[in-house]
Amino acid sequence: MKFxxxxxxxxxxxxxxxxxxxxxxxxxxxxxVCISGTLAVFYxxxxxxxxxxELENLNVEASVYQTATENAIALxxxxxxxxxxxxxxxxxxxxxxxxxEVGEMERYVSEDGSLLGKVEHEWTHFLAYLHFALxxxxxxxxxxxxxxxxxxxxxxxxxxxxxxxxxxxxxxxRLSGSKRxxxxxxxxxxxxxxxxxxxxxxxxxxxxxxxQVAAFAIAGVFFxxxxxxxxHMLYRDHLVMEENAPEVAYPDYxxxxxxxxxxxxxxxxxxxxxxxxxxxGQVVEVWTRVPERLVWGERYHFNSDGSLIEKEGWSEGDxxxxxxxxxxxxxxxxxxxxxxxxxxxxxxxxxxxLVVSGINIWLVRKRQRGxxxxxxxxxxxxxxxxIPFAIALxxxxxxxxxxxxxxxxxxxxxxxxxxxxFTGTVAKWSMYLRxxxxxxxxxxxxxxxxxxxxxxxxxxxxxxxxxxxxxxxxIAVSCFYSWVRQKSSEPVSLNTSPxxxx
Amino acid sequence: MVxxxxxxxxxxxxxxxxxxxxxxxxxxWSCGGAQPLRAWSGWGFIVLSALxxxxxxxxxxxxxxxxxxxxxxxxxLLALKVDWPSGPRPVEKQRSGAAESQALRLLWLRGFLRFxxxxxxxxxxxxxxGLLFFGFTDFxxxxxxxxxxxxxxxxxxxxxxxxxxxxxLLRPSTGLLAFSAVSGLLLAFALPASAA
Numbered sequence: 001m002k003f004x005x006x007x008x009x010x011x012x013x014x015x016x017x018x019x020x021x022x023x024x025x026x027x028x029x030x031x032x033v034c035i036s037g038t039l040a041v042f043y044x045x046x047x048x049x050x051x052x053x054e055l056e057n058l059n060v061e062a063s064v065y066q067t068a069t070e071n072a073i074a075l076x077x078x079x080x081x082x083x084x085x086x087x088x089x090x091x092x093x094x095x096x097x098x099x100x101e102v103g104e105m106e107r108y109v110s111e112d113g114s115l116l117g118k119v120e121h122e123w124t125h126f127l128a129y130l131h132f133a134l135x136x137x138x139x140x141x142x143x144x145x146x147x148x149x150x151x152x153x154x155x156x157x158x159x160x161x162x163x164x165x166x167x168x169x170x171x172x173x174r175l176s177g178s179k180r181x182x183x184x185x186x187x188x189x190x191x192x193x194x195x196x197x198x199x200x201x202x203x204x205x206x207x208x209x210x211x212q213v214a215a216f217a218i219a220g221v222f223f224x225x226x227x228x229x230x231x232h233m234l235y236r237d238h239l240v241m242e243e244n245a246p247e248v249a250y251p252d253y254x255x256x257x258x259x260x261x262x263x264x265x266x267x268x269x270x271x272x273x274x275x276x277x278x279x280x281g282q283v284v285e286v287w288t289r290v291p292e293r294l295v296w297g298e299r300y301h302f303n304s305d306g307s308l309i310e311k312e313g314w315s316e317g318d319x320x321x322x323x324x325x326x327x328x329x330x331x332x333x334x335x336x337x338x339x340x341x342x343x344x345x346x347x348x349x350x351x352x353x354l355v356v357s358g359i360n361i362w363l364v365r366k367r368q369r370g371x372x373x374x375x376x377x378x379x380x381x382x383x384x385x386x387i388p389f390a391i392a393l394x395x396x397x398x399x400x401x402x403x404x405x406x407x408x409x410x411x412x413x414x415x416x417x418x419x420x421x422f423t424g425t426v427a428k429w430s431m432y433l434r435x436x437x438x439x440x441x442x443x444x445x446x447x448x449x450x451x452x453x454x455x456x457x458x459x460x461x462x463x464x465x466x467x468x469x470x471x472x473x474x475i476a477v478s479c480f481y482s483w484v485r486q487k488s489s490e491p492v493s494l495n496t497s498p499x500x501x502x
Numbered sequence: 503m504v505x506x507x508x509x510x511x512x513x514x515x516x517x518x519x520x521x522x523x524x525x526x527x528x529x530x531w532s533c534g535g536a537q538p539l540r541a542w543s544g545w546g547f548i549v550l551s552a553l554x555x556x557x558x559x560x561x562x563x564x565x566x567x568x569x570x571x572x573x574x575x576x577x578x579l580l581a582l583k584v585d586w587p588s589g590p591r592p593v594e595k596q597r598s599g600a601a602e603s604q605a606l607r608l609l610w611l612r613g614f615l616r617f618x619x620x621x622x623x624x625x626x627x628x629x630x631x632g633l634l635f636f637g638f639t640d641f642x643x644x645x646x647x648x649x650x651x652x653x654x655x656x657x658x659x660x661x662x663x664x665x666x667x668x669x670x671l672l673r674p675s676t677g678l679l680a681f682s683a684v685s686g687l688l689l690a691f692a693l694p695a696s697a698a
Contacts (some may be wrong), residue, residue: 021613021620154660175585227634275576294566318645319645323648336559340566
């Protein structure tokens with residue numbers, strides 16, 4: 001291969017072929033990861049949406065932690081939970097609810113420190129789990145999604161290299177041309193202009209997913225398989241407590257929070273965790289968000305009397321550690337507030353379109369070359385619209401009947417793919433599933449309103465319900481547009497339309 | 503949290519800089535002749551936007567936000583200027599005739615081999631590159647760890663591109679196999695004692 005600033009036609013052809021092979025190899029899985037990731041930008045909002053009526057309050061007195069600790073430990077002892085640690089989600093901008101966690105037990109906490117209902121975010125956890133592990137066992141799923149991240153990075157690199165007229169075509173967008181030209185222009189414009197976003201998402205995703213693999217490999221070669229040694233390069237050692245350490249009073253939360261006010265007044269606190277609560281040697285960690293920084297946060301370690309042991313230094317000092325800890329928020333779009341989330345959502349939708357148009361180009365090309373893959377066209381169309389439909393349907397069935405969202409999602413997706421392989425036309429699958437998705441999205445909002453009443457239209461629930469409605473409206477517009485175009489093109493081709501109608 | 507008025511003013515001006523940058527790039531690249539001055543001014547305004555955003559939200563957020571605005575701004579521009587198709591769909595030209603089954607079988611076989619090569623060899627090469635970085639560089643532990651992981655992902659990606667794009671599959675296969683074998687030997691026999 002000859003590398004130059006002006007690639008030869010042979011080089012471009014090779015790159016395009018390689019790009020196609022990679023894209024086809026991961027098409028459906030990549031599409032699922034993209035769609036679930038786009039929705040998961042609003043992860044916090046969806047969590048709050050699931051239990052829309054829970055108390056939200058940003059200001060919590062230190063005494064509340066004290067009372068809640070006593071109540072939570074008592075309940076956890078009753079429920080035979082492990083008492084190794086107790087942690088609180090400190091109400092913050094992302095999650096303005098006080099939550100206490102001991103072992104598997106998670107409860108909301110009232111303003112007087114008494115415990116409220118259980119924390120149940122099953123549907124949101126399904127969505128996130130679908131995104132980062134495709135609902136597979138974590139050790140396998142995370143690695144597979146990490147691998148998809150690598151493929152995505154390779155697709156971006158090969159896509160850019162396969163684009164010889166990148167500047168000349170930078171603003172060329174010929175939707176009124178042929179089907180193939182439409183899809184090519186859509187694919188190329190989205191791919192080129194959003195490439196910084198795509199690269200950031202793909203590389204951080206691959207890095208997050210495969211860092212475990214790299215850690216195991218390094219542990220295997222350099223530390224005789226002891227992966228904890230690798231972990232401790234990035235994080236502080238876990239505290240090991242004596243078996244029968246004597247009982248002592250719980251930590252002095254007021255003193256700890258007062259110290260935090262003094263040493264880091266500008267940092268938003270997100271979590272407080274006590275290791276071995278009520279035992280001699282107990283220590284407290286306070287997690288914060290550092291303003292104007294992408295790092296996940298900062299961690300402060302305290303003695304139970306409120307004296308600072310150390311600041312872990314995630315946000316300062318070692319550059320490599322800062323780079324590692326910045327990958328998460330950059331990937332999730334959780335920085336700089338709501339406008340960035342909207343930008344991530346829109347660019348995420350663009351990424352989904354990029355994947356769909358990429359496969360469509362291949363399908364149209366096959367058809368134009370006289371080798372149409374009709375069955376595959378139908379299956380792909382059923383997946384393109386069936387996957388968002390299955391996600392929305394899983395939300396409805398979860399809200400209504402508490403059905404397992406992962407089971408609903410995968411059964412519907414699989415069923416639609418199999419049925420589409422044997423029956424229907426591309427145009428019909430496209431139209432019916434789009435209508436079904438609109439109904440499911442509106443259904444999710446309707447069921448939510450029926451369950452939570454006016455709480456559906458405030459704070460995070462308003463955001464989450466708006467997301468469903470925006471998706472429904474967007475698809476409705478595309479349906480209407482397709483319908484108008486189909487009407488006027490009926491004499492030419494209705495049933496023979498390729499992957500086109502999506 | 504309520505921001506001061508100056509924050510919103512600077513944010514607005516910074517966003518306008520990004521939009522001016524996009525417009526300049528559009529006018530430079532859309533007209534026939536070369537317009538280097540306009541194109542460079544366009545990039546200049548985009549950099550100015552990033553600097554301006556950085557002055558109010560810090561460099562990390564500033565660069566990210568300016569980049570997001572440019573991307574969304576371009577898509578808004580493209581959506582505004584596009585000719586939305588109307589009327590009947592054009593009839594697509596189709597060639598007739600299918601490839602012979604023997605040729606198709608060969609194509610599938612080569613595709614399968616390429617697929618296997620593109621997933622297996624880059625995985626090994628990427629991981630060994632990361633291990634080499636960890637074992638043979640002299641940086642701090644965290645730099646070797648994080649740098650090794652990033653190098654791993656980068657080599658993995660580029661190797662995958664090479665495997666998929668090279669017409670002669672034997673070339674990347676041999677190259678990556680040789681790299682992995684030599685790396686493996688180095689890791690097994692020449693590892694510095696200080697590596698762990």
